[in-house]
Amino acid sequence: MNDLHEIRTLLAKPDPSPDVVARRRQQLRTSMGHRTFRRKARWILLPVAAAAVAAGLVIVPGRLGNAPPPVKSARDILLVAATTAARTPEGSGTYWHITVTKNGQQQAQYWYRRDGQSWIKGEGLKGEGKLVKFGRPAPFMIGPLRMTFEELRQLPDDGNALYTRLRTAVADSDLRTSAGPLNDAQKDGATVESLVSLVSEAPVSPEVRAAAYRALAARPGVQDLGDADGGRRLQVPVSDGTDTVVVDPDTAQVRNTSAWVPLTGGIVHTDGNVTIDTEWTDDLAAE
Amino acid sequence: MTTETRGQAGDHELVARFRLDAEEFTTVYDRYFREVYLYAAGRLDTQAGEDIAAETFCLAFRDRDRFDPARGGLRPWLFGIATNLVARHRRKEARHYQALARAGTEPPADSHEGRVVDAVAALHMRPQLARALAALNRGERDVVTLVSLAELTHQEVAEALGVSYGTVGSRLNRARKKIHKMMGHQP
Numbered sequence: 001m002n003d004l005h006e007i008r009t010l011l012a013k014p015d016p017s018p019d020v021v022a023r024r025r026q027q028l029r030t031s032m033g034h035r036t037f038r039r040k041a042r043w044i045l046l047p048v049a050a051a052a053v054a055a056g057l058v059i060v061p062g063r064l065g066n067a068p069p070p071v072k073s074a075r076d077i078l079l080v081a082a083t084t085a086a087r088t089p090e091g092s093g094t095y096w097h098i099t100v101t102k103n104g105q106q107q108a109q110y111w112y113r114r115d116g117q118s119w120i121k122g123e124g125l126k127g128e129g130k131l132v133k134f135g136r137p138a139p140f141m142i143g144p145l146r147m148t149f150e151e152l153r154q155l156p157d158d159g160n161a162l163y164t165r166l167r168t169a170v171a172d173s174d175l176r177t178s179a180g181p182l183n184d185a186q187k188d189g190a191t192v193e194s195l196v197s198l199v200s201e202a203p204v205s206p207e208v209r210a211a212a213y214r215a216l217a218a219r220p221g222v223q224d225l226g227d228a229d230g231g232r233r234l235q236v237p238v239s240d241g242t243d244t245v246v247v248d249p250d251t252a253q254v255r256n257t258s259a260w261v262p263l264t265g266g267i268v269h270t271d272g273n274v275t276i277d278t279e280w281t282d283d284l285a286a287e
Numbered sequence: 288m289t290t291e292t293r294g295q296a297g298d299h300e301l302v303a304r305f306r307l308d309a310e311e312f313t314t315v316y317d318r319y320f321r322e323v324y325l326y327a328a329g330r331l332d333t334q335a336g337e338d339i340a341a342e343t344f345c346l347a348f349r350d351r352d353r354f355d356p357a358r359g360g361l362r363p364w365l366f367g368i369a370t371n372l373v374a375r376h377r378r379k380e381a382r383h384y385q386a387l388a389r390a391g392t393e394p395p396a397d398s399h400e401g402r403v404v405d406a407v408a409a410l411h412m413r414p415q416l417a418r419a420l421a422a423l424n425r426g427e428r429d430v431v432t433l434v435s436l437a438e439l440t441h442q443e444v445a446e447a448l449g450v451s452y453g454t455v456g457s458r459l460n461r462a463r464k465k466i467h468k469m470m471g472h473q474p
Contacts, residue, residue: 003416003466004435010387010416011329011436016337021320024341028316031345032309126297135297136317 074224075217077232077249082159082213085199085252086206093280095119096203098263101275111284112203112263114149116140121285131285140263142202143193144239145169149203157207159214166215167191175239182239189239192219196236196245200254201263201276209252230275253277298361305351312351316344319362323369326437330373330380330428339376343369359446366437367447370429380428381421388417412470419469427462430455 016024095111100122108122116137123129139146145166156162170190175182182190198204198212216222216236225233231248246254254276301318304311323343328336346368347354354364373380420428429448433439439447441455448455 003463003470004431006412006416007420007431007435008438010413010420011432013325013328013333013336015321016324016328016340020324020337024320024337024344025313025316027341028344028348029313032312032348 074222074234077224077234077247078213078217078222080249081199081247081252082210082217084249085213086210088206088252090206091280093282095281095284097279097281098201099277101277103273107274109285110263111281112140113137114203116149118263119284140202141197142263143195143197144175144190145173145194152202152204152208155198155204155208155211157205157211159211159218162208162211163191163195163215163218166194170194177240185237186239188219189237189241192216192236193238195219197263199247199252200245201278203278203280213252229273299356302354302356302361309348309351312344312348315347315361315365319365320344322362322437323365326366326432327369327373329436330432331376331383332379335376335379339369339372342372346372360443363439363443363446366433366439366443367449370433370447374425374429377425384417384421388414388421415470416466419466422469423462423465426450427458427465430458431462431466434459 098110100108111119118134119131120134121131126132139148156165170187195212195216199209221237223235225235228246231246234245234247235242236245301314324336324340327339347365430444433444444455445452
């Protein structure tokens with residue numbers, strides 16, 4: 001006889017009720033008390049960068065001291081990108097498919113269903129190159145904010161209204177650093193992070209993506225740092241300083257970067273040039 | 288590239304996420320509360336199991352910075368905490384097994400037709416099995432229940448209890464011999 005199996009049967013109890021699960025979850029949240037928003041710890045994501053990746057903004061660490069003088073304003077570049085984004089058809093499908101290409105080689109793919117369920121596929125990821133259903137349906141991480149697909153689709157398509165909506169969400173979200181609640185400048189920066197997330201990776205409509213570019217164009221402190229391979233380097237104020245985003249105004253995409261913000265949150269750095277492509281598709285990889 | 292089980296790979300990301308943003312720790316709860324609950328409730332009862340499972344996650348959150356992925360996985364770490372909490376209720380656990388021994392002929396709720404024969408055969412064993420569990424020492428019972436109820440691997444049990452891999456195997460062997468003996472089987 002299989003005594004271990006019998007012990008399991010003997011001691012089996014019914015699953016906890018949803019009420020118990022919810023009540024005890026609340027107890028945990030209460031015991032967690034002050035939430036800490038530890039942006040400074042973002043490097044910890046490095047070992048799991050590939051697993052966390054979902055899409056792409058691009059933040060190049062500040063190593064661009066020899067950037068050529070700007071030839072046009074960041075505002076102009078972002079407005080061109082907004083126009084491009086608005087006229088780029090979104091396509092249709094069941095899955096939001098994100099492809100991460102590193103140094104010209106396809107590295108990882110991600111599929112998000114509208115309910116937030118995701119699948120991943122890539123060498124070195126969970127599944128080792130095979131398609132794997134990843135976790136359970138979860139809200140999309142838009143910079144520091146969490147949003148359902150429906151919330152993403154209901155964002156305003158006017159730049160100012162979009163900024164106001166995101167800024168309010170940041171203010172209401174109880175984000176903190178180890179030094180306490182975010183100050184106004186940090187809240188502005190966190191809002192910019194969510195805007196950059198929208199233009200690079202999130203499954204939003206072309207109109208909302210365009211609005212995000214316009215909102216970025218209107219932000220003080222966004223500066224053009226000159227040409228990059230694949231686009232223009234733009235310095236943007238974020239919650240803990242500034243970062244550099246590479247935007248291609250001709251495709252309204254982010255490309256050839258060494259870092260980006262995935263849909264799962266955080267900021268990921270890699271050692272190569274990473275380009276992120278997105279599309280709607282009906283097909284999960286057939287493996 | 289390392290070879291990892293899917294659970295470990297997922298847990299690595301989970302750990303990275305709650306270190307980045309402590310609020311993400313609720314994801315750990317969402318992933319493991321049920322398992323820890325069923326483990327603790329299986330050894331004690333549903334009320335104590337619920338209390339222990341909840342306390343496990345509160346303690347794990349409090350001590351989250353002490354969790355060292357190099358020393359083992361997230362899941363064994365949680366079960367280690369839960370096992371220490373169960374140990375505070377040794378008498379309750381013994382009473383639970385005695386109660387199971389007395390009520391041992393109650394058919395399992397999920398007994399399907401096709402399993403009736405198996406279930407009937409198993410039912411006759413249940414009182415002895417419950418008494419055998421009560422007769423194990425703490426270390427043996429921890430290993431047996433972590434393997435059978437929580438379905439941890441030997442390596443995970445070693446990590447959960449902070450003992451060597453070999454100790455897990457020897458405790459399990461000893462426990463199974465005791466169980467077989469009490470149930471009238473040859474080892």
